[in-house]
Amino acid sequence: MAESSEVRILSKSLIRPSPRLCEEDGGRLIHLTPWDLMLLSIDYIQKGILFRRPPTQDADMTLTISRLRDSFAAALDRFFPLAGRLSIANLDTSPPSLSISLKCNDEGADFIHASAPSVTVSSILHSLYVPPVVLSFFPLNRALSYDGHRLPLLATQVTELADGIFIACSLNHAVADGTVFWNFFNSWSQICRSGGCPEVSIPPAIDRWFLDSCIPPIRLPFGGENDFIRRPVYPPVEECVFHFSAAAVAKLKSMVNAEMGTDGQISSLQSLLSLIWVSVTRARRLDPNKETSYMILIGCRTRLTPPLPESYLGNAVHVAATQNVTAGELLQRGLGWAAWQLNQTVALFKESLVRSCLADWVRTPSFSYACTFKPEDLLTGGSPRFNVYGNDFGWGRPVGVRSGAGNKGDGKVTVYPGPEKGSIAVEVCLSPKTLSALIKDEELMRMVSCI
Known part of the structure; x- marks a missing residue:
């Protein structure tokens, strides 16, 4: 502890x-x-x-x-x-x-x-x-x-x-x-x-x-x-929790879909993560020619045939990465374009890819390691669909959710449902210098609400 x-x-x-x-x-x-x-x-x-x-x-x-x-x-x-x-x-x-x-x-x-x-x-x-x-x-x-x-x-x-x-x-x-x-x-x-x-x-x-x-x-x-086991050196990081009201999430989704002419195809979460990606990249002050990737954890229970039960007691998650994007391109093209890149990464995710990756792993095992994010990348876990606020132990609903020290690297983003229906909370973990710049980002903070 x-x-x-x-x-x-x-x-x-x-x-x-x-x-x-x-x-x-x-x-x-x-x-x-x-x-x-x-x-x-x-x-x-x-x-x-x-x-x-x-x-x-x-x-x-x-x-x-x-x-x-x-x-x-x-x-x-x-x-x-x-x-x-x-x-x-x-x-x-x-x-x-x-x-x-x-x-x-x-x-x-x-x-x-x-x-x-x-x-x-x-x-x-x-x-x-x-x-x-x-x-x-x-x-x-x-x-x-x-x-x-x-x-x-x-x-x-x-x-x-x-x-x-x-x-x-x-x-x-x-x-x-x-x-x-x-x-x-x-x-x-x-x-x-x-x-x-x-x-x-x-x-x-x-x-x-x-x-x-x-x-x-x-x-x-x-x-x-x-x-094969590596004991990580934990980087000096700090974290903030940003709350986005249901109205703010809906406004952001409408805005990026209108920008791209996608008629609602880009989801609320993809719209919100595009805002995080652009804002963090701006706060990091990356070289415009530096590539930045966004890795998203995708649940696989419903993506298999036949599907796994919701109650499956084990891991069933795959990492999908949006790659080949430079910092300059991301900032120049903006939120709608960034959201579309995330959308296409998820859309191209297939069961055959899951099965192929698992078969390859058995032949050549490799391991994920804690706190090894590149200083230009982001990794998002969690989900706004998890039942966080339904955890009533007998005296009422919770009023907030937070995480421990585990896997806290520079670029770790965790998504939770917000306390009101349709709202989303995003926990962002970054180097102190980058996080200090992020909370001054006007485009991001205009969308953030108080609880």
């Missing part, structure tokens, strides 16, 4: 799922797919939601913390693989190789209760810059997904604030993506809100999906972690 004099850990519990019928002793072994394995050198997913303090009858928080712990345990019963650990097997081959799987051994997930009595909801919610203390609300900071063989795959920290609560989760990225993350969060809040009823709206689908040509376990051509 990040250290901060403002945050004090009050207790830490290891939560294990209830015994399951018909499970072999020691638990099942779930083989990891290329989608999972390529993220072993990436930090944990870290997201958290901000609430105002529950009603006065729970002012001492004892009952609230107990309810949260009990419902977290009940949710873990449904998502029991997340209580396991990664299992690393050195295979008797020449040259050396290894396989990495998820072992459902019920070693447990961490539940942490913390206190930050000097931090207010307003100091987080109404600050354009994300206060550094927020990073201390997250467990397992700076852990890589590979570390899941010795660390919990899932941990949560409930931090009492002066007038609110921050509930954060850290989830191993080699076993789950953002869809799984928010499905777990939604299930946990549903169980807590219902008074402990273990039924959830979207029960997880446990079995992994593999190409027909890929027989698990996948053999990695390495003798040990030093051959």
